[in-house]
Amino acid sequence: MVRERVGDWRLAWRFALAGLIAGMLVTAFGYFGVINRSFDAAQDQLFPAPSADPRITLVAIDQRSNDSLGAYPWLNSYHAKVINYLASLHPKVILFDVVLDHLTFNDPENPTENTDAELTSAIKSAGNVVLVCTADDAPRPEFAAVAAAVGERGFSIPDAADSIRGVELRPKNTCPENEAQEPAFMQALRISQGISSALSINPAGTEATFGSHHIPLVGNQMLINFTKGGSPTCPYVDALNASCPHPEVITNHIVVIGTKLIDAGDVYSQAVSFPHDKSLCPAARQKCMLDNQNYGYRIMGDAISTVLSTCCRSGTECCSPPSSCSPTSPSSSCSDRTAI
Incomplete structure (x- = not known):
């Protein structure tokens, strides 16, 4: 016992x-943060991503363009031809999500061609090109001076799940050329929607007012409503050759140009996984990205669609393209953009 x-x-x-x-x-x-990382990642799987916003069209500096034109980066005259072609189709705005921080001087194959002057002229003639910068990298003065605006291209610091979840609407650190001290996608929305009023944030830091949009904030950030991809896309090389397969998705659309090359380095982990098609990776490296990794310019597009999905004041309806709001619903924000 x-x-x-x-x-x-x-x-x-x-x-x-x-x-x-x-x-x-x-x-x-x-x-x-080990448990937080797993918990946050598990939570992300509970919220399916909405469809891409059809009002936003992407122009991808992709693998096919790289194979056709040679190793990226390219001459500024190439960018000039792309901008001239897109401008001829009358988009609402062109957001060029590549920092134009270097000159390429004369074309080796055509020494009389001043590639930088061509790009300066194209940006000026279009009149609606938004350039991007960071606190460390800014566009050349020649290009910034003629752009419609220069804005910040950075996102928030990754969370415990190593994922990008949002973006500060008033970035603390940015380039001097970003006179409005706003993200580039907000500058693009200003042009596309004719918003001239200042961005304001309420004293509690829980909501930003941007024209007719009222954007919920969490921790001083706008959380991005990530989509499952599938935006209308034109390869860069097709735009260079003035032959986008569907030019109608350029006209009256918001156009975002960016790199879709794994070796270009503009890749982020985002909060929501999405179906990856074969175009995201080279043919010889089809598993080059995880399901929750995405290219920066595509996340920029999702940030734009997040703002477009927000509601106006009480008595208005959100999620109704192509106009931003219409008077029916008393909601103040939109969590599901399936109506887009």
Whole structure:
């Protein structure tokens, strides 16, 4: 009988010690973000991504363009031809999500061609080109001076799940050329929607007013409503040759130009996974990205669609393209953009 009681006592202490160790491990993992990372990633799977906004068209500096034109980056005269072609189709705005921070001088195959002057002329003639910058990289003065606007291209710092979730509408660090101190996608929306009023944030930091849009904020950030992709897209090389397969998706659309090359480095982990088609990776490296990784210019497009999906004041309806709002619903924000 005594032996049984002693055995039970020792067994209880073993369970107590095991519980103490388990508690210490949970605390340690939580402190270092291990559990948070798994929890956040698991939560992301509960919210399916909406469809892409058809009002936004992408022009992709993709692998096919790279194979046809040679190794990226290319001459500024190439960018000039692309901008001239897109401008001829009358888009609402062209957001060029590549920092134009270098000159390419004369074309080696045509020494009389000033590639930089051509790009300057194209940006000026279009009149609706938004250029991008960061605190460390800014467009050349020749290009910035004639652009419709220059805006920040950065996103928020990755969270515990190593994912981009949002963007600051008032970036703390940006280039001097970003006079409005706003993200580039907000500058593009200003042009496309004719918004001239200042961006304002309420004292609580929970909502930003941008023209007729009222954007919910969390931790001073607008959370991006990531889509499952499938936006209308024209390869860069087709735009260069003035032969986008569907020019109608350029006209009266918001156009975002960016790199879709894995080796260009503009790749981020986002909060929501989405179906990857073969065009995201080279043919020889079809598994070059995880399901939740995406290119920066595509995330920029999702940020634009997030703002477009927000509602106007009470008594208006959100999620109704092509106009931003119409008077029916009392909602103040949109969490599901399936109506787009």
